[in-house]
Amino acid sequence: MINCSRIKKYGNKFKIILENARVTFISRWSRRAEKSSREKGAAMPKKTIQTFQVEWLQILDEHGNCDETLRPSLSDKEIQKLYEWMVLTRTLDEKAFKLQREGRLGTYASILGQEAAQVGSAFALQPSDWMFPSFREAGASILRGLPPRMILQYWSGDERGSQIPEGQNDFPITIPVGTQIPIAAGAAWAAKLRGDRIAVMTYLGDGATSKGDFHEGLNFAGVFSLPVVFLCQNNQWAISVPLSRQTRSKTLAQKAIAYGFDGIQVDGNDVFAVYKAAKEALEKARAGHGPTLIECLTYRIGDHTTADDASRYRKAEEVEAWRKKDPIDRLKKYMANKGLWNEAYHQQVATAAREKVEAAVKEEEAIPLPDPKDIFRYTFGELPEELKQQMENFLRGDGRPDL
Amino acid sequence: MINCSRIKKYGNKFKIILENARVTFISRWSRRAEKSSREKGAAMPKKTIQTFQVEWLQILDEHGNCDETLRPSLSDKEIQKLYEWMVLTRTLDEKAFKLQREGRLGTYASILGQEAAQVGSAFALQPSDWMFPSFREAGASILRGLPPRMILQYWSGDERGSQIPEGQNDFPITIPVGTQIPIAAGAAWAAKLRGDRIAVMTYLGDGATSKGDFHEGLNFAGVFSLPVVFLCQNNQWAISVPLSRQTRSKTLAQKAIAYGFDGIQVDGNDVFAVYKAAKEALEKARAGHGPTLIECLTYRIGDHTTADDASRYRKAEEVEAWRKKDPIDRLKKYMANKGLWNEAYHQQVATAAREKVEAAVKEEEAIPLPDPKDIFRYTFGELPEELKQQMENFLRGDGRPDL
Amino acid sequence: MAKLTMVEAINLALKQEMERDPAVVVLGEDVGKSGGVFRVTQGLFERFGDGRVVDTPLSESAIVGVSIGMAAYGFRPVAEIQFEGFVYGAMEQLISHASRIRTRSRGRYHCPLVVRMPYGGGIRAPEHHSESNEALLVHTPGLKVVAPSTPYEAKGLLVSAVRDPDPVIFMEPKRVYRAIKEEVPEEEYSIPLGQCRIATEGKDVTLIAWGAMLQPTLKAAALMGERGIGSEVIDLRTLSPLDDDTIIESVKKTKRAVIIHEAPRTCGLGAELIARINEKALLYLEAPVERVTGFDTVMPLPKLEQHYLPNAERVVEAIDRVLSF
Amino acid sequence: MAKLTMVEAINLALKQEMERDPAVVVLGEDVGKSGGVFRVTQGLFERFGDGRVVDTPLSESAIVGVSIGMAAYGFRPVAEIQFEGFVYGAMEQLISHASRIRTRSRGRYHCPLVVRMPYGGGIRAPEHHSESNEALLVHTPGLKVVAPSTPYEAKGLLVSAVRDPDPVIFMEPKRVYRAIKEEVPEEEYSIPLGQCRIATEGKDVTLIAWGAMLQPTLKAAALMGERGIGSEVIDLRTLSPLDDDTIIESVKKTKRAVIIHEAPRTCGLGAELIARINEKALLYLEAPVERVTGFDTVMPLPKLEQHYLPNAERVVEAIDRVLSF
Ligand SMILES: Cc1ncc(C[n+]2csc(CCOP(=O)(O)OP(=O)(O)O)c2C)c(N)n1
Numbered sequence A, B: 001m002i003n004c005s006r007i008k009k010y011g012n013k014f015k016i017i018l019e020n021a022r023v024t025f026i027s028r029w030s031r032r033a034e035k036s037s038r039e040k041g042a043a044m045p046k047k048t049i050q051t052f053q054v055e056w057l058q059i060l061d062e063h064g065n066c067d068e069t070l071r072p073s074l075s076d077k078e079i080q081k082l083y084e085w086m087v088l089t090r091t092l093d094e095k096a097f098k099l100q101r102e103g104r105l106g107t108y109a110s111i112l113g114q115e116a117a118q119v120g121s122a123f124a125l126q127p128s129d130w131m132f133p134s135f136r137e138a139g140a141s142i143l144r145g146l147p148p149r150m151i152l153q154y155w156s157g158d159e160r161g162s163q164i165p166e167g168q169n170d171f172p173i174t175i176p177v178g179t180q181i182p183i184a185a186g187a188a189w190a191a192k193l194r195g196d197r198i199a200v201m202t203y204l205g206d207g208a209t210s211k212g213d214f215h216e217g218l219n220f221a222g223v224f225s226l227p228v229v230f231l232c233q234n235n236q237w238a239i240s241v242p243l244s245r246q247t248r249s250k251t252l253a254q255k256a257i258a259y260g261f262d263g264i265q266v267d268g269n270d271v272f273a274v275y276k277a278a279k280e281a282l283e284k285a286r287a288g289h290g291p292t293l294i295e296c297l298t299y300r301i302g303d304h305t306t307a308d309d310a311s312r313y314r315k316a317e318e319v320e321a322w323r324k325k326d327p328i329d330r331l332k333k334y335m336a337n338k339g340l341w342n343e344a345y346h347q348q349v350a351t352a353a354r355e356k357v358e359a360a361v362k363e364e365e366a367i368p369l370p371d372p373k374d375i376f377r378y379t380f381g382e383l384p385e386e387l388k389q390q391m392e393n394f395l396r397g398d399g400r401p402d403l
Numbered sequence C, D: 001m002a003k004l005t006m007v008e009a010i011n012l013a014l015k016q017e018m019e020r021d022p023a024v025v026v027l028g029e030d031v032g033k034s035g036g037v038f039r040v041t042q043g044l045f046e047r048f049g050d051g052r053v054v055d056t057p058l059s060e061s062a063i064v065g066v067s068i069g070m071a072a073y074g075f076r077p078v079a080e081i082q083f084e085g086f087v088y089g090a091m092e093q094l095i096s097h098a099s100r101i102r103t104r105s106r107g108r109y110h111c112p113l114v115v116r117m118p119y120g121g122g123i124r125a126p127e128h129h130s131e132s133n134e135a136l137l138v139h140t141p142g143l144k145v146v147a148p149s150t151p152y153e154a155k156g157l158l159v160s161a162v163r164d165p166d167p168v169i170f171m172e173p174k175r176v177y178r179a180i181k182e183e184v185p186e187e188e189y190s191i192p193l194g195q196c197r198i199a200t201e202g203k204d205v206t207l208i209a210w211g212a213m214l215q216p217t218l219k220a221a222a223l224m225g226e227r228g229i230g231s232e233v234i235d236l237r238t239l240s241p242l243d244d245d246t247i248i249e250s251v252k253k254t255k256r257a258v259i260i261h262e263a264p265r266t267c268g269l270g271a272e273l274i275a276r277i278n279e280k281a282l283l284y285l286e287a288p289v290e291r292v293t294g295f296d297t298v299m300p301l302p303k304l305e306q307h308y309l310p311n312a313e314r315v316v317e318a319i320d321r322v323l324s325f
């Protein structure tokens, strides 16, 4: 029997209020049964054999207040780097959105509001670590080294945007939700078998936690104690499906209990908390102590993709409330207090970001169309005879795919 | 962050010893980090937002000692019924095994040792409830009303053994592990939508908990608060794969935490505990209070199936240790103490069981071979033209499946 | 009579069937409040409520799995797989259960389930959003597979699918969703499963297509018509079970055939059609039956997809080949 | 040279490949200590240890999924699906990832993965233990599919599969596992993928089969031989990519063909073979190509399975039909 004591979380981490309702199996569905068993004198009908707690980490609140005792040790330069990556991410994101609206880009999945979750976590990765994104990780990907041009190239419908540069140990975007999870576990397993002291990080959304692949991937990671970190960006929506329709569990972090390893919920708009949790989990993985599930509680400020219109299914007020928790804003406030941010610095960062993004757009738009041969070329290491024939007929333009 | 306080369970439920090792994320992989954060004065770096306990229920121990305060209210007659069903189940099981060895039956999956888990749980079902078995539920199925003859018929390779009698709300055996779980959830959903105050029970093994279907089925059940009970017979083996290779979680019951509903671990060889947990969970389901996961901790005494030889992968001592916890034996001891059992009664029960089983064998072996037309007949409600053609050609014996 | 898009026609069929039969429920990802990513279920949530139009957690396998259980209990679920490229996760439930529960239980249970899914390319969508895998489903005994080509067809076929006592995979050509409008009666009508439609009659060549491929096929037929060549265009409609008779009769008349599909060529449904023509009309053939299909490669992303998808020009070339053989 | 069963031949190939290349690892349900439910991996666990021969949790999808990750990282996993009837759960990982990672990443990653699975009927097994679904996999671009027919073939083809840089589905005819023994060299040899084998030469009819169907086909050929009819039996060996040249050449010679497979008829691989013969050798045909196959029904349980599976008699009847057409 599992009893849940729920503790309500209010915006500020210091205001934690214990709900008095100890929700037990019996009390919830049959107070009578409980009472009668009490009358019989059976004070505790069943024996507790395991207890679990789910913890929450927030370091930098939405007003920029920071719990310095918890703050990860980062140099001023590093804090500025975090800020700069977040600004670059947002600049690229906004540009991609605009390009799509102008018809210069295909469907695009914005990460607006999720910059801290992506930058904070990817910043904790080593180049030798491996990363398996879902489809909404532009921020993490460019931090890992992907030329921003390739983000645009991918979303413009060109596979070459998925040709991750040699040396960058990242997988391309995965569209089928959650299916990257067992693959990431497999890479972690390979690293472990090889004795490589690296970690693997894979990104997933709240929606992905409903898919069998999530379960199976985390289960394998637990059983084989694999060096992998499951970074869940709980942005509270899966297209139009709210979190409450995705799971009845109060947190996603607690799902780790099913697999016998650690889970933690962090404020996903707090770049320090994300970075700290990710760093600890990655170090633990590299040291051979197994997997971790990190739930970054955040919010998808934009539509699901440029093909979506979220106003049909969610309230503007909800979005507004979350805008106030903006991850860049709060870091800025913190930095300003610390003397690490001023308008001139910001201008310089913003300009650099804009220039980088504009250069990426130019670069991408100058790329000639892909060679149609590419449709065939990469199907196998060596083209089988029949496929070679299909390609040759196609190139001869006689429209005859075979023969 | 999830902290696990493990509490060791010893044979006797009264001897519960708290392990002193509070296993936390930090302590396990980086004592240094914890220490330094303590030095900084951060006594509790992360806030606990949820706590969970997993409970264990045992009423009748392996020596036949019973905790009467916990015992479900059952009449003497009902207790005898439980015993009789368990004896019949074992008698049928032993006969099926022998028939297979004599070449009179196909592959058969024995339930030796799991009689209490099946009889205790199925005994709590109402006829109006629905039941979705896996492939090892002969005991539960006959209790539900399936003529024992049909068990033999199925395992002799005749689909008519799966033609559940009208009025018995059970699904046929499901071979692909775990795949019955979402289907059971769907039936529960349908019942809920209809407003029928019934419950659904589905059986699954420890191995099944690794499959995506388990996760997805339980997740749906949680989200929609469905009237379904997931009855897991944790017999600690999935063919040759031990529980430790199936999951790193200490219990299977705790997996319910991931779905926001109740889980409980019970002594699966204790028919009272199984019955009590099942009854409570079913009542809760019928009352509209959602799903429950029940883990029955038991043991597969026999080989996986008659096609398996378990001596290749597990120790005889392990099997012997579990034989001592025999579910029928302990109920017998209890009943003898209560004056509900004596040798004469037992002879009568055993004879009746033997006669029933022998009759079932006779009956089954007298059934003529199935009509080959049956291969086609049930593919669709109405045979499409092309299939009718295939059937007719086949019956004409010109070996021409089509045309 | 109103001119409707295919999206509107399907929506209308769903609405009317739900009104007619309280056992019909709609479930899937985003089918509720949002009305579906293509708006096919728009308005149903408001009309029938959360009990009958249900947004589910993200899991194709469970969507099909729970639907099987609901169907066994007496409902007629209409499940949506958001894109056909995500149906693979549900293959086990479809192949091992939906298609088999009737025969496994020797008729005690059956599975009146419709699985709707948008399929096919041509809308410049990301990877996995343009697949055409009808052959996988047609190869599965116990499933029916339907692919409408126009709004009128879609409504009539969906009505039959919903009323069918067995699982029907309803493949919606997303490229057609809003591309054409057609008069669609508000009144109830249905188009029986298992029968092809002769879209245009002709005596020189038989063109067989379904779903979104009807449009380029008809265009090719029109181009050939300008050159005096009569094409008999067959809209397959039901991909399983196949309506051999209509096809064979047409091929016996025209003596030449071209099959057009988006899916990869090898082991596509085109192969089965050729096999049946071979078996039943070999001596009538004046030329090998031609296939105009996708390549045996992964469907490319938008920048290359036009090279992959059959178009009228490729169909015309194939017709020229069968005529000049 | 030792006479080995197919089980022993595959076991030997695995052992030798694991010795040769430390990147080869074996994983799946019950492949370790137990040595596999068919004993195909027997002794490997003892020899190579738990790091290279790994019992996994029960999940076909994850077995393939983690294998893809391992392959990308530089391993050569040989994954076992315990029975082909349980591969459906792994379809998404196979179709959406294993087959695509090379083309998706434009060559940055690839997937040298072998998925072994016993397939086919005839061993009186429970439901789902007798399936033959090669067509689903052949229809998937980016996968190679192999089905050996004898112990010698199995060893040589498995060696090639393990060394192949791309995912190979290795379908093992479980009915043959212990049914025949054959001399199998201890020494290293390999049989290239993508080439059929002419099992017996003949001039009157071409019989095409693979896996367990070779045996009834050869028996039928022998029976026809007694009547003076020469059968050219082609063992397809690699089901994808197909070796058209050998097939077409044979059919051009014999002018008649019969294809034998266990899988359901509609959209089976037989259809594709007919389509290719139609396309490349139509004018040579003296009779429609015949298919001797399973029905378009679920594979029955043991008491009826002999009616479903093609046998020598049915092949003989089909040969008679193509000869007398
Ligand atoms: C298997 C699968 N089913 C459906 C889809 C369509 N789809 C794309 S994204 C998405 C929602 C994903 O939600 P979540 O995991 O929370 O990620 P987010 O979009 O919020 O980043 C859906 C249903 C898909 N890509 N894959």
Ligand SMILES: Cc1ncc(C[n+]2csc(CCOP(=O)(O)OP(=O)(O)O)c2C)c(N)n1
Residues within 6 Å of the ligand: B136, B175, B176, B177, B204, B205, B206, B207, B208, B209, B235, B236, B237, B238, B239, B300, B304, D029, D058, D060, D082, D086, D089
């Ligand atoms: C999807 C699937 N994979 C593999 C198998 C083969 N198989 C049959 S039973 C079994 C083990 C099941 O273990 P568990 O769930 O613990 O049930 P138990 O046999 O112990 O009752 C396996 C692997 C199967 N039937 N289905």
Ligand SMILES: [Mg+2]
Residues within 6 Å of the ligand: A205, A206, A207, A233, A234, A235, A236, A237, A238, A239, A300
């Ligand atoms: Mg989300």
Ligand SMILES: [Mg+2]
Residues within 6 Å of the ligand: B205, B206, B207, B233, B234, B235, B236, B237, B238, B239, B300
């Ligand atoms: Mg078990």
